[in-house]
Structures are given as structure tokens and as C-alpha cells.
Amino acid sequence: MPLSWLVIIVLAVSALGYILGRTRALSSAGGDARDLHSLPSYYGANVLLKIVVPAFGIMILWLLIQPFVIDRNVSAMIPSSEIKDGSSIGLVMSEVVRTADGIRNAVADGAMTSEMATDGRADFVDFTQRLKDAGQIVTSDLTSPIIRAAQEYNKQSAFGATIMTAVVLLAAAGGLAWGFLETKPSFRARNIVEQGIRALLIAAASIAILTTIGIVLSLVFNTVEFFRLYNAWDFFFGVEWAPSFSGRGGASELGVLPLLWGTLYISIVALAVAIPIGLFSAIYLSEYASPRVRAIAKPALEVLAGIPTIVYGLFALLTVGPLLVSVFGEGGYLGVDWQGGGRAVLTAGIVMGMMLIPFVSSLSDDIINAVPQAMRDGSYGLGATQSETIRQVVLPAALPGIVGAILLAASRAIGETMIVVLGAGAAARLSLNPFEAMTTVTAKIVSQLTGDSDFASPEALVAFALGMTLFVLTLGLNVIALYIVRKYREQYD
Structure with missing residues (x-):
């Protein structure tokens, strides 16, 4: 039955x-x-x-x-x-x-x-x-x-x-x-x-x-x-990623360092875009915007969170990438030859940062609004201006929650796949040049489990090792954030 x-x-x-x-x-x-x-x-x-x-x-x-x-x-x-x-x-x-x-x-x-x-x-x-x-x-x-x-x-x-x-x-x-x-x-x-x-x-x-x-x-x-099936030392400390499905993995180089570097590099670029814009947007919406402006601006900003990541990836591939090439590529506006193609760390990082803005903005806005009004009134009573109150009272009191919002955005950036595939390329390399193509751990997990691969080979099983590495990395970020939250909560409880 x-x-x-x-x-x-x-x-x-x-x-x-x-x-x-x-x-x-x-x-x-x-x-x-x-x-x-x-x-x-x-x-x-x-x-x-x-x-x-x-x-x-x-x-x-x-x-x-x-x-x-x-x-x-x-x-x-x-x-x-x-x-x-x-x-x-x-x-x-x-x-x-x-x-x-x-x-x-x-x-x-x-x-x-x-x-x-x-x-x-x-x-x-x-x-x-x-x-x-x-x-x-x-x-x-x-x-x-x-x-x-x-x-x-x-x-x-x-x-x-x-x-x-x-x-x-x-x-x-x-x-x-x-x-x-x-x-x-x-x-x-x-x-x-x-x-x-x-x-x-x-x-x-x-x-x-x-x-x-x-x-x-x-x-x-x-x-x-x-x-x-594969040496752990070569996996964690190898600097080359070159899987080969011949001989059940005998000719493969499966070093995770280039993938980890690409993941962290693209995430750092994305957070460098998302954190300032998202945090400044939250401060404006919670402290300066009128109720009418806030009622319009906040939902409009949160629409970004509902856009599918594949759309962001296409935007990176068809719009942002060519735009960066026209500025930083050969024959571009700046007259330099830094970016040879549309797929690069900078392309994926900028678009991913746009996707993360509502994560930082919306959560930070709710956290800032949760700060008691009595703290603001006390600051004004001591003669502080609105900007001084925001800098010295509101933001320090809301800092643990803001750190949590940033951590959520960082975890989202580390786990993103489609924007990386379409915007950053598939090259596994160790480089500091943001105008070069790179890839991430999640993108390689998808590629390793796609197609008619032999699941008994290291090239297919490596996806689980990559997933475990990402899990440990994210867990480490949570531990660091928890430490920061507890440290500052002791000062403001």
C-alpha cells in the first residue's frame, strides 16, 4: 500500500x-x-x-x-x-x-x-x-x-x-x-x-x-x-582546486584554500556595501524620517529582500559587470586595464551587497526603535544634540542587536550561490585583485554534485567536506558575535 x-x-x-x-x-x-x-x-x-x-x-x-x-x-x-x-x-x-x-x-x-x-x-x-x-x-x-x-x-x-x-x-x-x-x-x-x-x-x-x-x-x-579517500592535509592546506573524475580521484587536486578565500573575499566586499548603506538607512528611518516617509521608504527598501537571487545574478551578469568593464576595463572611462571581463569579485560583491541591504536595514531599524525613549530624553536633557544622542546613546545601546543583524547578513553572504556563479565566475584562485574572477565554496558544492558523477569518488564526496567547512566557519562567526553581544550588554544592562 x-x-x-x-x-x-x-x-x-x-x-x-x-x-x-x-x-x-x-x-x-x-x-x-x-x-x-x-x-x-x-x-x-x-x-x-x-x-x-x-x-x-x-x-x-x-x-x-x-x-x-x-x-x-x-x-x-x-x-x-x-x-x-x-x-x-x-x-x-x-x-x-x-x-x-x-x-x-x-x-x-x-x-x-x-x-x-x-x-x-x-x-x-x-x-x-x-x-x-x-x-x-x-x-x-x-x-x-x-x-x-x-x-x-x-x-x-x-x-x-x-x-x-x-x-x-x-x-x-x-x-x-x-x-x-x-x-x-x-x-x-x-x-x-x-x-x-x-x-x-x-x-x-x-x-x-x-x-x-x-x-x-x-x-x-x-x-x-x-x-x-583523500588526504585531509591536502584538502585543508592545498592551494589548487582541480577535480578530475578519472581514476576515482587519483589525479585530483582538492585544496579548499582558494574556495575559502573566494568566499571570504566576496563576502567582505558585499558587507562593505551592505553595512554602511543598511545602517545609515536604518538610522534615517528610525530617527529622522517622518511617519509618512517611513511608511513609504521602509516597505520599498524591504522589496529587495523578496527579489530571487537568480534575478540578482542576471543583474550582475548583464548590467553591473559590463558597467564595471566600461569603467575599469581596457578602453574604459578611466583609461586603465584592470578588469578584463564582467565576471569578477567586485561584480558579485556589489550585487550581493545590494541584496543584503534590507537584512541589515530592517533588523537594525527594529533594534534602534526598541531602545527606550527615556534614554533619548535623558540625553536631550543633558544638552546633547540629536546626532550626539544617536552616536553616544542609541547606537551603543543597540549595538548587540546590530551585530546580530550584521552576522545574519554575513551568513547570508557566505551561503549565496547564484550571484557568485553568474557574477564572479568559476575560477578557484588565491588573489587580492578584486577585478579577477573567483568562486566560492557554495558554488563548487553545486558544481560537484551536478551531472553524472560517480558518487563513490572523492570529487562527489568533497561536497560534504566543503559543507562541513562552511558549517564550522559560520559557527565561528556566531561564537564571535555572541562574545561581542555579551561584552556590550554588560555595559548597558
């Missing part, structure tokens, strides 16, 4: 349980809701929760645990001869999973029967030919053990889905019976439902933490897999 149908059935049973619970509560009280401990809706909600929570809880846990169990079972049947030099069982299993997906697609397309897809005795040549005819050949190293492992993977996945369906439906039926039987006039349904809702709210609040943990673990595991 498809998962969507299982979800619909559970929801239908829960709706039925709500109606039955509410109806039973009223009937047990002789139709007078005043004889019930709780409102009738609480009795229905109690039955609904006892159906939904166990059923969906089992479903979610099953979907999370089943892949690990199947991977362990299937990996045990793969012979050691399939684990080539420079590879690992994890990388072989990734090929097995992709082959299993290809087999399922071939069955869906009618290229083979479902019996043949799970038959471990199927002829290898005929089987691979059917996959090829269906356009489902996913690797050039497809071997008979990989085919057999993929068939077993699909077989166990189908069996697990069947068992999960049965267990979830039994849990839903059991929850319906449980909630229905305990529906009595004296039952404290409101207390139970409110406690259940509280538990659900706590679980919802925990999703962010669990998501972060999941992201970090996925990065860590794949990064470790990468460093088993």
Missing part, C-alpha cells in the same frame, strides 16, 4: 474516532453535557489523539529505522571483491541503492515484471539489458553481486512496508478501541488532551534541534568517508 494511502486511512480512522468519542460521551450522560467532567469535544479529541499519536509515531520511527536495518542486512551479502581499492562498503551500498531505484523504475515502466525484479536467479545479461532499455543504468561498474544486492534491497523494502502497514493499522484500531472504552462521564478527558497537546508542542519545538543534529551527522559521516 502506498504511504499516502496509509496516511489517509489513519486520518479517516481518527476522524471517525473523534465522532464516536464525542457521541459516546453525550449518550453516556443522557444527552446532557453538564453531567460530563469535560466538554464533549475533549472526549472526541482524546480518542483522536490515541489513534493519531501511536499510529504516526510508529510510522515515523519505522521509516527512520528501516533503511538502517536493510542496509546492514544487504551489506552483509556483498562480497569483499566488490569493495575496490580506494572505496568502502558505504560507497558500494550507495550504488546498490541507486540500482534498486533503477529496478523499481524499470518495473513501473513495464520493462520487467515485479517477479523478475526480486528474483535472485535472474540472468545477469538479460537483466542489465532490460535496465539499459528502460534507461535505468546508473553506474558503469554494475556487476552481478550489485544486481543481487539491489534485488534483495527491494525485496526487504517491500516486506518492511507491508509489515509497517499492518502494524500502523493495528495501532490505529487499538487506539480507537482504547479511547472509545475509556469514554465515560467521570473520565478527565480535558486533562488528558491538554497534557497530550503540551507533549506535541514540546515535540514540535524539538524538531529544530533534531533537524540540526541530523544535518550535522549527515555532513560528518560523509566527510569522514571523503577523508578515507
